[in-house]
Amino acid sequence: MNLILSAKNLSRICSYATVSVLFFTVPTVYADWQLNMREGVTEISRAIYDLHMVIFWICVAIAIIVFGVMLYSVIYHRKSRGAKAHNFHENLYVEIAWTVIPMVILIGMAVPATGTLIKMYDARESDLDIQVTGYQWKWRYQYLESGVDFFSSLTTPQEQIVGDAEKTENYLLEVDNPMVIPVGLKVRFLITANDVIHSWWVPDFAVKKDAIPGFINESWTIVEEPGIYRGQCAELCGKDHGFMPIVVEVKSKADFDIWVSEQLLAQAEKAKSAEKRWNLDELMVLGEEVYTKSCAACHQASGEGIPGVFPALKGSLIVQGDPAAHINLVLNGKPGTAMQAFIDQLSATELAAVITYERNAWGDSLGDIISPSQIAKMKQ
Amino acid sequence: MSTGTEQLVESELDTQEAHAHHGPAKGISRWFLTTNHKDIGSMYLWFSLVMFMTGGCMALLIRAELFQPGLQFLEPAFFNQMTTMHGLIMVFGAVMPAFVGLANWMIPMMIGAPDMALPRLNNWSFWILPFAFSIMLMTLFMEGGGPNFGWTFYAPLSTTFAPPSVTYFIFAVHMMGISSIMGAINVIVTILNMRPPGMIMMKLPLFVWTWLITAFLLILVMPVLAGVVTMMLMDIHFGTSFFNAAGGGDPVLFQHIFWFFGHPEVYIMILPAFGIVSEIIPTFARKKLFGYSSMVYATSSIAFLSFIVWAHHMFTVGIPLMGELFFMFATMLIAVPTGVKVFNWVATMFRGSMTFETPMLFAIAFVVLFSIGGFSGLMLAIAPADFQYHDTYFVVAHFHYVLVPGSIFSIMAGVYYWLPKWTGNYYDEKMGRLHFWLSFVGINITFFPMHFVGLAGMPRRVPDYALQFADFNAVSSVGAFLFGFSQLLFIYNVVCCIRKRNQATDRVWEGAHGLEWSVPSPAPYHTFTKPPKVD
Structure with missing residues (x-):
């Protein structure tokens, strides 16, 4: 129990430390020279961000100690300064210490990580289910409750890619039909693929799940702020792997309902145009x-x-x-x-x-x- | 390692002289027919250097394309072939043969054996490789192009959706596997059977120990690789459905089998590096390694753990919670023995009497930069966080930190360290240091920014990227060209060392200990034809 508490406190201290370190504050989401992971807009993404920062600072601390001793030796224990070698070796106590202390740190780290992982795996009681299917090289979104069903593919024009036109702000991160989900509700993604393995990733939600033909993987999110969130396919899936982005538009529940009815209407229209x-x-x-x-x-x-x-x-x-x-x-x-x-x-x-x-x-x-x-x- | 092991009996020197007429055969057939461990070691090392430059050129093509957003030089289809071939060539063509080359040269000389135990097998294991890699490189010129599915060749991208040349790729992998298995058998038999009296296991130099453990890993996992590519072959040509979901198969099964091979494989590429560094640091610190036996135990634990962590490469494929937790804990555990090794090297340097010749510079950079790769490895082990890191440039940064300033630096350290013994001449120390500093700076400019773009969300294996990743990618590309071209200095230095006379002493380094330093420089064609006395 103590361990959990200390790990939690450590995590909080570290998040504060992060904010105070100017080096790691990111002014805008799409700033160049961005150094760190995005905090994201869900409870899970923030929990992951905290874990990431805790383990990062633990690594920094260990690095300072280990590299510090090394640097000290390199400076002071060099032959050119007349250093004589002290031939000591094998000390049981030292060796036990440097085995046990890392073990304790690792256990302290494993406890909060396990907690977060358990939460991430709890996809029960969703408000909305969307089947996400990876195709070479586009995504299909099927809303299981309402029957809305469409494909989503890259809209960046070829001229921009080959350099004949100026690249615009959302270069390679723009699609014709974004996925739309309501804010504050639990959305469950059922992820699969039609051909090869893809991976559906939206960094701001910390949702990344492989889309595997013949399997249906589960993931979920509750997004807290309306907005447009962009991601990409994260598993090599052939020639245009770099050209199948993901765009998710998060709307208020009312706007989302309007969007659903518009979609259903448009689908019916489209079917009629054949006549x-x-x-x-x-x-x-x-x-x-x-x-x-x-x-x-x-x-x-x-x-x-x-x-x-x-x-x-x-x-x-x-x-x-x-x-x-x-x-x-x-x-x-x-x-x-x-x-x-x-x-x-x-x-x-x-x-x-x-x-x-x-x-x-x-x-x-x-x-x-x-x-x-x-x-x-x-x-x- | 102990200083008492290097007693060379008088008669040994006489024997070597008596055998002087017994030198290498003349002409090209010397290289085709040789069974001499030194000749074969040299061929392995030259072969790996050629492959290193080939894979390096591919890396530079990749970095040239990624210098700016947009497609400038390479079509996406060819870009994927480059990333795939770069990986395969560096892993199977550069790093592994270089270690086998060092093993061939050094293991017999370090344990006091006249040669490898199975010299003809040795010849064969080397000569398979040039053919295997010719077949592999040939695929680039075939219709549909070469392998384009990443060095991890996940099914079904590598089966149903692969270019026709995949069959040649499978055949080449089989040949490399046979070569590795035979090489590993040779190493094990040599170490277990060819030690002179008195050379007990716990007196073996650490390079020999780490290679022994590596050889066991090779024998255990190369057949698994052979199995998985054979299943691919069956799926492609014989209508089976091992990895085809539509036929009742399982694409995830591929990944389980691949990584059961793949994770030990990455340790195959680092354990001998641990051994080399454990030889070099005591020499230049003029001090015994701090904890010899704990190093042996740590290496063995790492080897054991390497078999039970494979699914940490697959945290996002949807394995059940319990599986996810098991693999997370097991992976984190690896930090303990790895830490023990790093602490040991630092403790060896502490209160030593250090000098900083080129091998030592590479060894120290190895410890620091490998540790950085270890830290990012620890971060990747945290399964929830891995959902953000997985398949991004953060992973690319991580494994390049353990492979380039890890394995590659250790190989270079080893080459500089033993080169005077092989050639009888000192290399140019100034040029060696310049090569080190250019490589050190180049490597960090290349790979450090990859941590940032990865965290910011750039996926791996993309030929083009969104605008916010542009700045760091440009920096990486500049670093890559710096690193790439500074390797020409290394080649120049090695060639000069072979040609220019700058007689090295038998001991070569003031603080060197071990049997290999007790033979003359250059090492005669046959060494230890009579077993040395070891006390």
Whole structure:
């Protein structure tokens, strides 16, 4: 019991010490030359920050003692100063001391760490459940209670990445559809993956969990302040691992409810758009947009793919052949390869548009139109 | 270690002269056919130097790309191949062969044996390596490129989603594994069977002790690595589903098996370093190592603990709370024997009579910088905090601190320390010190800022990053180029030492003790053909 108390006190003292050390005060979250971990906006993230600072200062203290003795010896026990070697060795008491003292420090450290870990593992009684699925290279968020379901991918334009345009403030940390969650409620994340292992990480929540195909991992958070929080995929997941950020928008409960109903409405609208008649030009325009966002990472904007890794679409037998086979491949993917099933990722209209685009872009214009209503029927 | 062990009997010197005609074969076949531990040791060391420079060039490409945000030099697909190959080459091509090279040269000379116990096996274990690495490097030119899934090659990125060249990678890993296992068997047999009378286990120099323990680790874990890559091979080509969730397999199983190999593997890369530093510090402090037996016990405990901490690499994969706690406690425990080692080195320096030749400078930097790597390791052991550290540059900073100023510095310290014995000439001390200081400054400029960007939230293995990480990344890149290019001094110094005559004494260093210093400099082609007397 004493140990727990002392560890807690130590942790508090250390947090105060931290604040007082100018070196480690961070003026704004996105300041350059940021040195330290972010405290974050949840109880867990602050507990982790405190643990981090306690262990950091323990290490600093040990370093000062050990390196201090070393430095003293290096300065005073050098031959050039006429130092004579004192051939002492093996002292049982000293050796017991330097085994036992570190043990005690470690136990003092393990106690608060265990407490925090137990809290982190308690994902019971959530107010909201969101399934997070990692795809190469985007995230899918499914709100289990309300049925809101969408994909979230990078919006930073290619020109900024290759240096043809000025990089903007949230370079590589901006997405088309951020996850939205309510403030102050316990949100449970059910994390999995569709292809390879990813890892869903938002530093301000101290939530990092691997997204593993075939497994559903649990994590949770209660965010205390509304705002926009940014994170990134933390597990190497292939070519565009560095380009699948996470953005979470935390809103008040009322705003969150409004957002949910808007989303449901928009989803219904999208489904309906398939009923409209679309001509080739309209489909091509939308198709190019969808292609750039969902297909170009692998098959490249030119349709030429990457030899040996991602096949070319330009001149491909599937793209030039029977439309049914082409549609089937796009909708259902090819199991065991990086080709995902797009049936749930895109609306019927978007699917029709992108397939039409692939069949008519890059010079080999077949002139055939895949109609959204045709795809809509297949989706049901 | 004890001073009494270095008695070289008169007749030994006579025998060496009588055998003078028995020198190395002439021409290139000397190197292909040699069974001499010194020749093979030299080949291992040269090979590792070539690999060190190759892996280093890859590191410089990586740092050039990361100098600024945005993509400048490398495509993301190629960037991933560079990070993967850099890791594999440095681990399996640079650090491990360098230690085997030092073991080949020094273990027989330190224990008073005429050669390694299994000389032909020795030849074979070396000659597998150039072929293994040729196969591995060849993949970079194949369609789809080389391995791009990180040196940890997590499935299914390395199986279902891997480029076709992964099969060559698997084959190369198998060959390296065979080489390592044979090398380890040789070390164990040599140490256990080739000691002269009187050289009891608790008189073995610490470098020999740490290598003995390392060799056992190798024999225990390299087959595990072979197993895991074979399972990958089966998944890729024979339709099994060991790691494929859709077929009832388990991607996390891969990580458990990999890290059961991988954690002892990182100790394989540091235990011999402990041994080298434990030889060098007493020499230049002119004082006995403070606690010889506690060093042996500490090394053994570290080796044992290395088998029960593997899942600390996997704190975020979703292992159950109890598992998480067990691996956290076990990992924290490693700090105790590691601390014992550091305290021992410091106590050895304390009230000694120190001089600071190049090997000592590297050894002292080793103790300080390895400890910093140890501290960040202790921080990473705290499982809740690891949820923030995991897979960020904080981890990159941590393992580079234990591997570069850890393993690599110890290897350089060892090379400078024993070079006069190998070549018979002193190296250029001034240039050696310059090499040390440039490396020391370069390494810290490269890796220290990585702690900061990691804590600020920069993930590992990304070819491009958000703007707030830009400043420290630029600093790291500058340091990397400084460190990289200062290694040319090292090569120049070694080559000069081989060519220029600057006769070294037999003892080489004033404070040196041990059998290896009792033979002439340069060490004759055959040493200890008759066992020395050890009391």
